[in-house]
Amino acid sequence: MNEHIKQDKEINRITKATLGSDLDDLDYFKDINYVEPKIKNEPHKKKHFKFSRFQMIASFMISLLLLSSVFAVLISNGSVSATKFKIEQQIVNIKNQFTGANLEFETKVEGDSIVVEIKTLDEIDKAADFFPELFIAKNIPDRYRLESLSITKNIDGTFNALYIFMTEAQQLLTINQISVSTDSSVSFVNISKEIETDKGTIYISENPFGDGANSSSYLTDAFIINVSGMISLEEMLPMLAD
Amino acid sequence: MKNENHLSQLFAENCNIYGKELQRFIFTLTRKDQFAMEEIFQNTMVEGLAGLMKLREEEKMKSWLFSIAKAEARRYYQKYQKMSNMETSGMDGEWDKAMSKDEFHDFTKALANSEMLGTLLRELSDEEQQIYLLYYYYDLPLKEISAVLQINYNTLRSVHVRTLKKLKRIITERGGFYE
Numbered sequence: 001m002n003e004h005i006k007q008d009k010e011i012n013r014i015t016k017a018t019l020g021s022d023l024d025d026l027d028y029f030k031d032i033n034y035v036e037p038k039i040k041n042e043p044h045k046k047k048h049f050k051f052s053r054f055q056m057i058a059s060f061m062i063s064l065l066l067l068s069s070v071f072a073v074l075i076s077n078g079s080v081s082a083t084k085f086k087i088e089q090q091i092v093n094i095k096n097q098f099t100g101a102n103l104e105f106e107t108k109v110e111g112d113s114i115v116v117e118i119k120t121l122d123e124i125d126k127a128a129d130f131f132p133e134l135f136i137a138k139n140i141p142d143r144y145r146l147e148s149l150s151i152t153k154n155i156d157g158t159f160n161a162l163y164i165f166m167t168e169a170q171q172l173l174t175i176n177q178i179s180v181s182t183d184s185s186v187s188f189v190n191i192s193k194e195i196e197t198d199k200g201t202i203y204i205s206e207n208p209f210g211d212g213a214n215s216s217s218y219l220t221d222a223f224i225i226n227v228s229g230m231i232s233l234e235e236m237l238p239m240l241a242d
Numbered sequence: 243m244k245n246e247n248h249l250s251q252l253f254a255e256n257c258n259i260y261g262k263e264l265q266r267f268i269f270t271l272t273r274k275d276q277f278a279m280e281e282i283f284q285n286t287m288v289e290g291l292a293g294l295m296k297l298r299e300e301e302k303m304k305s306w307l308f309s310i311a312k313a314e315a316r317r318y319y320q321k322y323q324k325m326s327n328m329e330t331s332g333m334d335g336e337w338d339k340a341m342s343k344d345e346f347h348d349f350t351k352a353l354a355n356s357e358m359l360g361t362l363l364r365e366l367s368d369e370e371q372q373i374y375l376l377y378y379y380y381d382l383p384l385k386e387i388s389a390v391l392q393i394n395y396n397t398l399r400s401v402h403v404r405t406l407k408k409l410k411r412i413i414t415e416r417g418g419f420y421e
Contacts, residue, residue, distance in 0.1 A: 007341060007346055010346075010350060011349075011350070011353060011378055011406075012377075012378045012381070014350050014353045014354050015353055015359070015374075015378040015379055016378070016379055017354070018353060018354055018355070018356050018359050019356065019359065019379055020356075021263070023266050023375075023379075024262075024266075025356075025360060026360055026363060027360065027363065027364050028270070028274070028363065028368075028371050028372075028375065029266055029269060031274060031276070032265065032266065032269050032274075032276070032279070033276055034261070034262050034265050035265070035280050035283065035284075036261075037257040037258075037261055037283070037284070037287045111298055
């Protein structure tokens, strides 16, 4: 490194160490008058809600119609999947503005993703509408109850789904479905057993952490489905059965 | 909506914790212009609150606020072009050679003493102090300072070099001062 750059870095380090976090002693700041930030910290306000319900619905339908038309154009273009995804996100935002809170089913935009979350298996059809290839959890041991199912749709069109189940004693069981592409490389470790099925291979790892929990990874052409929790292999395999 | 109230609460807390620090940073950027500082600070608050849901990592809220402040300062100076009057006289050329080991030893020894550093900074002009603090304390590269304050980059480099030379000269003139 150039000597004067080294020296520059050292000056930088020493200056910060010497001045610390409080610069008020420096003459430079002797005339500063601190002001209070004018922050309006109010709970989330839904704007434009002076409409009548009819106007709200009409406005919502028009928005959807307009966006749908845009969709048709964009989809036919074929090279704008990111834009299409952004529009999907806008639709979610619009819907969220016009629909009341549902504690059992929620759709939201998070960064570059759309996330659907359900809290009860009664809403599983809605989740499957969002993600048609969703792995439907079944044969779950009775002692486990669903905490949540979160499905994330990513900007590249892939999905991840995570079921979290829990027992009264706070023991966890998770099922995680992850999109894989044909050019992905997947490695499994600590495999004690492999089972071939019509759709792929189940890799079983028995008690990998020595705590009595078992895990398995079901690799198909399109997904990996990881199951992990305090369950026996006899309980686990029926969960992955077609 | 997700975390909105939580984020708003966190935002208010961060503004209370880092409000002064942020104002000092803006005060440095504006070279002691109280009026500009207040305007940029309040604009930073407004923009921060408006863009709160875009913040992905809440632990980075402080640096995020500082970035907004930089952007607001830049907008402010684009609008008012106030800082274009930076002196260009006395350009000393590039800091083309590093200090010798002994010179640098004395130099850093002086900087490591908070009282001395305060004294040294007082010897600098407002403009030189501004560049010194932005560059060495707030880690703003000269190019970024140039972009934010709408100042010619070469002018800034000259001020930077002149500042270091001035500090070095003062330290040399007062040899042994820092023992």
